[in-house]
Amino acid sequence: xxxxxxxxxxxxxxxxxxxxxxxxxxxxxxxxxxxxxxxxxxxxxxxxxxxxxxxxxxxxxxxxxxxxxxxxxxxxxxxxxxxxxxxxxxxxxxxxxxxxxxxxxxxxxxxxxx
Amino acid sequence: xxxxxxxxxxxxxxxxxxxxxxxxxxxxxxxxxxxxxxxxxxxxxxxxxxxxxxxxxxxxxxxxxxxxxxxxxxxxxxxxxxxxxxxxxxxxxxxxxxxxxxxxxxxxxxxxx
Numbered sequence: 001x002x003x004x005x006x007x008x009x010x011x012x013x014x015x016x017x018x019x020x021x022x023x024x025x026x027x028x029x030x031x032x033x034x035x036x037x038x039x040x041x042x043x044x045x046x047x048x049x050x051x052x053x054x055x056x057x058x059x060x061x062x063x064x065x066x067x068x069x070x071x072x073x074x075x076x077x078x079x080x081x082x083x084x085x086x087x088x089x090x091x092x093x094x095x096x097x098x099x100x101x102x103x104x105x106x107x108x109x110x111x112x113x114x
Numbered sequence: 115x116x117x118x119x120x121x122x123x124x125x126x127x128x129x130x131x132x133x134x135x136x137x138x139x140x141x142x143x144x145x146x147x148x149x150x151x152x153x154x155x156x157x158x159x160x161x162x163x164x165x166x167x168x169x170x171x172x173x174x175x176x177x178x179x180x181x182x183x184x185x186x187x188x189x190x191x192x193x194x195x196x197x198x199x200x201x202x203x204x205x206x207x208x209x210x211x212x213x214x215x216x217x218x219x220x221x222x223x224x225x226x227x
Contacts, residue, residue, distance in 0.1 A: 004157070033214065042118075042203050042217030043158065056214065091157055099210040100165050102148055105157035 004106035006092050012112045013082055020078045021109045025094030032075050033103060034067055035091040036060070043091050049075060050097055082113045117141045118206050120218035128226050133191040135221050137204030140185065146211035149178060149189045150203045152220070158203060162189070165210055191223075199225045 005024045013019050025032050030051050035043035046065070047057045051072035064082075069075040079086055089110050093103040119138045127133045137147075145166040150158035164171040164178045164187065171178050177190045191198055201222050205215040 006157075035215075040219065042205075042219050043215070045214040045216070048214060093157075093215075097212065099212055100146060100163065101211055102160045102163055103215060104160065105150075107155075107157045110155075 004092055004094050004104055006090075006106040006109050008109060009107060010110050010112075012114065014114050015082060015084060017082055018078065018080045019082060019111065020076055021090055021092075021111075023075045023077070023092030023094075023106060025074070025092070026104060029094035029096055029104075030072065031095045031097050031103075032069055033093040033095075034075070034077050035093065037089040037091060037108070038087075046077075079111075082111075084113045087111055087113045115140075116219075117144075118204055118216050118218040120202075120204055120221050122221050123219070124222040124224070126224045126226055127194045129196060130193045133189075133194045133198065133223055133225070135189040135191075135202050135204075135223065137187050137189075137218055138185055139187075139206050141206070141208075141216070142185075143208040144206040144216070145209070146207045147178070147180060147187050148205045148207070148211075148215070149176075150205060150217075151198075152201045152203060161202075163211070194223075194225045196225050196227055199223060 033048040034046040037043040049069040064080045089108045091108045093105045095103040148163040149161040152158045201220045204218040
């Protein structure tokens with residue numbers, strides 16, 4: 001069990017470019033979550049999957065954001081036409097879909113939009 | 115609408131003393147509460163949790179207390195150690211943890227040697 005991994009760890013891009021992040025959850029976990037954290041704030045929920053099904057999306061998630069989890073394993077989060085306001089730490093977490101079970105977080109991907 | 119609030123942005127405690135971090139929530143649907151610890155450039159690390167059917171949960175130096183009527187929880191760390199210096203986030207979930215987490219804004223704890 002190597003924990004939740006995220007790639008890349010850092011991404012610098014120019015405004016208007018598309019970026020894609022990857023998350024590999026703990027292998028037996030069927031739930032996968034994406035959160036976003038900005039300076040001075042706690043993580044904010046974006047979306048989550050159970051296996052390959054996307055069960056909930058936050059209204060924070062504009063139509064420039066899309067997430068997938070093909071085959072219920074790794075997940076990708078894509079941001080199209082990036083804006084400076086997208087600069088943040090993007091966190092992925094995974095868990096088992098059961099009661100009173102904690103989410104385990106990856107190290108995050110820090111996005112800077114110039 | 116901040117449903118989970120941590121009103122103390124920072125806290126300094128002498129090594130060996132007790133650290134008490136507080137958290138308030140407003141959403142009555144929350145029934146599962148967690149504390150996470152975060153170091154710079156790392157993801158949050160789970161510390162301890164409590165469900166609404168309990169009022170206390172203990173794990174080593176960490177104890178979480180839940181007061182449902184006041185919608186308040188607290189994390190006690192005793193004795194505090196230098197390695198405890200980090201940002202602590204309170205998080206809450208409905209459906210006994212089987213849903214998304216809503217986080218507070220965090221409290222930066224500094225342990226003074």
